[in-house]
Amino acid sequence: MMEYFDIIQALCRSALSTPNSAVVQQVTRLQTALKKEGHNKEAKSLESLLISSQKSLEMTPSKIKQSFAIGKGDELTSRTPLPVDKETSTPLAEIHFGDDLPSEIPIFEDNIKEAIYSIITEWTKFDKLLEIEAYPASSCLIYGLPGTGKTHLAKWIARQIGLPVVLARLEGLMSSFLGTTAKNIGNLFAFADRYNCVLLLDEFDAIAKLRNDPQEVGEVKRVVNTLLQCLDSRKDRGFTIGVTNHETLLDPAIWRRFDIQIEIPKPSLTVSISLLRKFLRPLEFADNEMKLFAWCLEDSTGADVEMLAKWIKRASVVDKDMTISLIVKQFALLNSGRVNEKKRNIILNSDEEFINALIEDDKYSFKQVDIAPLFGMTTSSLSKLKSKMK
Ligand SMILES: Nc1ncnc2c1ncn2[C@@H]1O[C@H](COP(=O)(O)OP(=O)(O)OP(=O)(O)O)[C@@H](O)[C@H]1O
Ligand SMILES: [Mg+2]
Structure with a gap:
């Protein structure tokens, strides 16, 4: 071939x-x-x-829009009045239009990207599939650890379909008044069903949290039932995306309502490096510097990578002479939850021990010539230091 x-x-x-x-x-x-x-x-x-x-x-998002005809509903505009919580008058959702939605797909492994493209293909051909009585999936649950790009992905999918997003955080729908939560959910769905939009239910786990409260059993049942009914009746009205961090806490009946379920994993090393390059733009770093950043980011999420990139950018403006090892040290010190604990202990050791751990790391195989400039040393002073340590 x-x-x-x-x-x-x-x-x-x-x-x-x-x-x-x-x-x-x-x-x-x-x-x-x-x-x-x-x-x-x-x-x-x-x-x-x-x-x-x-x-x-x-x-050219308009090309996609042309082939998309599920929406027989009204058009959403920035003047459309939003549904509100009757007791507090807080809006139940935010609306995002094409331009405020992310234009770049989050960086994922190829197999995940392929699966996502296949949903979009199906969704953009919704009307054609309906013509031949093939009922395409119209709902999708995105789950995975916090900070892995789920909300970003959900918004990007909506942009690809060419419809505005009605974004509801379930936490915001929960009311302290008994019975209002179910009403809020009903009103939110009625609103989404009326307009051409993608309904994005973010932080779905809020409902699961409610379930853990023994005093609220009756109310929770009502909320879950309302949600189930709303999801069922929305099936042939529009697209729904649910996003959650705690998929195991979700009621199995709710879980089953979603035609497609996508798990977003923590980024692999290659994905982390691509993410770091993206977030560091327009700055560029040498291979040995990128390697140390990647070493620090083992086990981290996309959001952690974004934070490190911001940190590096800030440091490169505030103190141009700061060594890479010092930048990493300060990051580990002040972002304790974002760096793997084992790595953090190594970073916060003395320079000698930090250097030694890098040289002995089997996976990354750092060479002395790579390491010396990261610590502001020459290769010969690093070799001397190393022989002194032995
Ligand atoms: N794979 C990725 N590609 C691009 N950006 C990413 C990726 N993962 C995380 N990010 C960035 O990290 C930040 C957090 O992402 P996002 O809010 O989508 O995460 P999340 O999974 O919804 O997190 P949470 O569960 O805490 O709501 C965003 O700025 C996002 O752009
Ligand atoms: Mg999110």
Whole structure:
């Protein structure tokens, strides 16, 4: 097949010149397969085609909108009055339109990205599937640890579909007045069902928290039942995305209502490095510096990577002469929950011990020439230090 790669590449290029999610998905599949088989050069060239097509896809959301006809409802505008909690007058949701929604897909492993593209393909062809009585999935539950990019992903999906988002935090719907919570949920769904929108139910676990309160049993039952009924009746009205950190606490009946369930894992090392590069932009760092940052980020989430990047940027402006090891030390000291405990103990040791741990790290195999500049040393002073330690 590889002898025909030129032709395959040309085919992909011309298919991607009028991008649509189905083509993007298939080219992504091909790119993943090539990468798996070790055809890195070919996989890279498809990746750059995909990146440029992604950019043009983002610039033309109206194309997606044309093929999307589930919405027979009213159009949401910034003047549409929001549903409110009757007792407190607090709005039950926020509305986000295309331009306030993220235009870049979060960075995930290829297999997760592929699965996400397949949902979008299905959702953008909703009307065609309905014509042939194939009932596509219309709801999706995104779950995983805090800070892994779930809310960002949900908003990005909505932007791809080309509809505004009605964003409700379930916590905000909970009322201290008995019975109001169920009413709020009913009003929220009635609002979402009336307009063309994606309903995004963020922090779904709030309901689970309620369940743990023994005094609230009756009320909780009512809330869960209302939610179940609302989810059922919304099925053929519009898209619903639920987001939660504690999927195990969710009522199994609610869980089952979602046609698709996507687990977002913690980022792998490669994903963490891509995230770090993205968040550090426009700054660029040498390979040895990136390697130390990545070493610190083991076990961290995307939100932790974002914090470290902010920290590095700040440090590079405030004190240009600060060594990379000092930046990392200060980060570990003042962001204790964001750095893996074992790594944190190493970082907060003396420089000698920190250096030693890096040299002995099997996974990262730091060399002395890599490490010395990170600690503001020359390679020979580092070797001297090392022999003194022995
Ligand atoms: N994989 C990722 N790609 C790009 N950005 C990410 C990723 N993971 C996290 N982030 C960034 O980290 C921040 C937190 O992400 P987000 O709010 O989507 O996380 P979450 O999973 O919804 O967290 P929580 O469960 O705490 O609500 C955002 O600024 C987001 O852009
Ligand atoms: Mg979130």
